[in-house]
Amino acid sequence: xxxxxxxxxxxxxxxxxxxxxxxxxxxxxxxxxxxxxxxxxxxxxxxxxxxxxxxxxxxxxxxxxxxxxxxxxxxxxxxxxxxxxxxxxxxxxxxxxxxxxxxxxxxxxxxxxxxxxxxxxxxxxxxxxxxxxxxxxxxxxxxxxxxxxxxxxxxxxxxxxxxxxxxxxxxxxxxxxxxxxxxxxxxxxxxxxxxxxxxxxxxxxxxxxxxxxxxxxxxxxxxxxxxxxxxxxxxxxxxxxxxxxxxxxxxxxxxxxxxxxxxxxxxxxxxxxxxxxxxxxxxxxxxxx
Amino acid sequence: xxxxxxxxxxxxxxxxxxxxxxxxxxxxxxxxxxxxxxxxxxxxxxxxxxxxxxxxxxxxxxxxxxxxxxxxxxxxxxxxxxxxxxxxxxxxxxxxxxxxxxxxxxxxxxxxxxxxxxxxxxxxxxxxxxxxxxxxxxxxxxxxxxxxxxxxxxxxxxxxxxxxxxxxxxxxxxxxxxxxxxxxxxxxxxxxxxxxxxxxxxxxxxxxxxxxxxxxxxxxxxxxxxxxxxxxxxxxxxxxxxxxxxxxxxxxxxxxxxxxxxxxxxxxxxxxxxxxxxxxxxxxxxxxxxxxxxxxxxxxxxxxxxxxxxxxxxxxxxxxxxx
Numbered sequence: 001x002x003x004x005x006x007x008x009x010x011x012x013x014x015x016x017x018x019x020x021x022x023x024x025x026x027x028x029x030x031x032x033x034x035x036x037x038x039x040x041x042x043x044x045x046x047x048x049x050x051x052x053x054x055x056x057x058x059x060x061x062x063x064x065x066x067x068x069x070x071x072x073x074x075x076x077x078x079x080x081x082x083x084x085x086x087x088x089x090x091x092x093x094x095x096x097x098x099x100x101x102x103x104x105x106x107x108x109x110x111x112x113x114x115x116x117x118x119x120x121x122x123x124x125x126x127x128x129x130x131x132x133x134x135x136x137x138x139x140x141x142x143x144x145x146x147x148x149x150x151x152x153x154x155x156x157x158x159x160x161x162x163x164x165x166x167x168x169x170x171x172x173x174x175x176x177x178x179x180x181x182x183x184x185x186x187x188x189x190x191x192x193x194x195x196x197x198x199x200x201x202x203x204x205x206x207x208x209x210x211x212x213x214x215x216x217x218x219x220x221x222x223x224x225x226x227x228x229x230x231x232x233x234x235x236x237x238x239x240x241x242x243x244x245x246x247x248x249x250x251x252x253x254x255x256x257x258x259x260x261x262x263x264x265x266x267x268x269x270x271x272x273x274x275x276x277x278x279x280x281x282x283x284x285x286x287x288x289x
Numbered sequence: 290x291x292x293x294x295x296x297x298x299x300x301x302x303x304x305x306x307x308x309x310x311x312x313x314x315x316x317x318x319x320x321x322x323x324x325x326x327x328x329x330x331x332x333x334x335x336x337x338x339x340x341x342x343x344x345x346x347x348x349x350x351x352x353x354x355x356x357x358x359x360x361x362x363x364x365x366x367x368x369x370x371x372x373x374x375x376x377x378x379x380x381x382x383x384x385x386x387x388x389x390x391x392x393x394x395x396x397x398x399x400x401x402x403x404x405x406x407x408x409x410x411x412x413x414x415x416x417x418x419x420x421x422x423x424x425x426x427x428x429x430x431x432x433x434x435x436x437x438x439x440x441x442x443x444x445x446x447x448x449x450x451x452x453x454x455x456x457x458x459x460x461x462x463x464x465x466x467x468x469x470x471x472x473x474x475x476x477x478x479x480x481x482x483x484x485x486x487x488x489x490x491x492x493x494x495x496x497x498x499x500x501x502x503x504x505x506x507x508x509x510x511x512x513x514x515x516x517x518x519x520x521x522x523x524x525x526x527x528x529x530x531x532x533x534x535x536x537x538x539x540x541x542x543x544x545x546x547x548x549x550x551x552x553x554x555x556x557x558x559x560x561x562x563x564x565x566x567x568x569x570x571x572x573x574x575x576x577x578x579x580x581x582x583x584x585x586x587x588x589x590x591x592x593x594x595x596x597x598x599x600x601x602x603x604x605x606x607x608x609x610x611x612x
Contacts, residue, residue, distance in 0.1 A: 026401065030401075032401045032404060032405070034544075080591060083595060084595060087598050088598035088599060089599050092342075092347055092555075093594065093598045093599070095347065095551075096547075096548055096552070096594055097594045097595075097598075099544050099548060100587050100590035101587075101591065103583060103587035104584065104590075104591060107583035108584065111581075111584065218540055222409065225405040225408060229405050229406065233401060233405075262419070263416070263420050266417060269409055269410075269412065269413040269416070270413070272409065273391070273409075274394075276394065276398065277393075280397050280398045280402060281402070
């Protein structure tokens with residue numbers, strides 16, 4: 001029982017971090033970033049390159065992931081999303097663009113890093129064993145704690161800095177924010193960069209444990225979509241709640257439903273459908289997003 | 290205007306039924322039949338997605354219905370012994386029924402929420418196909434018989450595909466015929482009272498509900514027609530490939546169906562057909578570029594979106610004026 005909860009918390013912390021980036025981009029630009037999973041994979045590969053290839057310490061790799069992804073996100077927003085949003089008649093057009101970018105990042109990753117599964121050596125050795133009730137490798141604990149610290153850092157950033165306040169204003173009402181003198185174009189770019197950076201950070205964290213490969217992008221995007229559906233799109237607290245709930249469900253499901261075969265995700269999907277029938281906007285979302 | 294339209298339709302029919310087979314026979318590129326058949330079938334599924342766009346919903350779940358249709362057809366043929374021609378409408382009807390059940394809760398969602406739920410639905414389809422006992426799990430259902438003979442009063446209407454010397458041509462003709470029927474039906478729907486009502490949903494759902502349009506019923510109707518298209522496209526695919534696996538239609542396919550519609554243009558009935566043709570052929574032509582295939586393909590998609598965000602057919606759109 002304790003083991004299930006700890007596993008759930010560990011998974012949930014990472015999931016919440018992925019969902020935060022996605023929900024930030026969604027709330028600022030009303031764009032569903034299909035390429036989020038690919039950004040996560042890219043972040044993992046950047047960390048891998050710095051740590052395993054160049055032999056630099058893990059923390060340098062993590063910073064490199066954050067910087068590279070932030071630049072990628074800013075460039076994508078500035079040169080691709082902003083012009084298309086300006087020109088298109090229907091806002092759904094951005095979804096095609098996002099899907100195109102997802103393909104593009106997949107292609108880039110394939111050309112730059114190849115299709116092999118990559119990983120970096122463990123950063124901390126040893127396993128925590130508390131009376132055989134909780135067994136958890138130290139590196140997982142470290143990653144979980146780092147993820148939670150980043151979530152807290154992100155919330156503080158959004159709550160107490162000028163940029164965070166501007167982005168929250170932008171999410172609430174774009175026109176009103178612009179009238180109050182918020183530089184909409186600049187903060188949209190910053191928000192996109194921040195969202196992409198979060199995806200890259202999670203990739204960098206997880207490459208130490210699960211490794212990374214090209215095929216992980218799509219499924220990660222789908223999981224992230226589920227989390228923000230559970231919590232409500234465009235709401236930060238919702239993304240965190242969704243991440244932890246999905247992590248818990250996965251952890252419980254893998255233990256309880258293991259006897260019936262590989263049906264954990266089927267059950268989670270089915271219950272999500274039922275949940276959405278009663279509460280279409282998710283736990284904390286605004287109606288109709 | 291009407292004669293112009295009739296000429297256009299006639300030219301299109303002659304092109305697909307006479308000129309294309311003739312060109313292929315002359316050039317000897319028999320492999321094009323398979324490509325064109327796939328385009329025809331994928332454009333049927335995309336037409337379904339287009340119809341859900343028409344009521345203002347982004348549908349990324351067509352893969353699930355194509356998969357369901359394929360499995361229904363495959364199971365009916367291999368386990369019950371139905372003829373393929375009977376399973377084709379049954380697969381469509383099964384998907385339509387299924388979509389009513391699924392649509393009742395999820396069609397209350399809008400915008401990005403609906404898009405995300407349908408995307409998840411595709412994944413549910415794949416996982417169900419893996420988990421259900423009747424679908425034979427990851428091994429899939431293979432060696433499905435080719436479509437058999439159909440005869441009315443002893444007169445052969447459709448010959449047995451197994452005895453044909455060129456089943457590729459037969460499949461091509463059937464697929465194109467299906468496509469023509471589906472797009473004719475779609476055109477008829479869009480230019481009818483139902484189509485006007487759907488357009489009102491697309492523009493403002495509350496407003497149309499307030500003037501007495503039964504929005505809940507319309508949504509379900511449009512969605513079930515859309516799923517019907519997905520189902521028959523899936524069933525036809527099974528007949529051609531003679532096999533089906535849980536990975537036959539997956540998230541990438543669902544996304545492609547949506548891209549086809551976007552690319553052709555959401556305001557045009559024949560948009561999905563053009564979009565499918567371009568995307569599928571574009572992908573095939575880029576095959577020669579080897580490992581840069583995906584890179585070039587996606588760059589082209591992004592460039593296209595940058596310069597023509599409202600679809601290719603918007604080039605011919607003179608009325609609205611380009612922004």
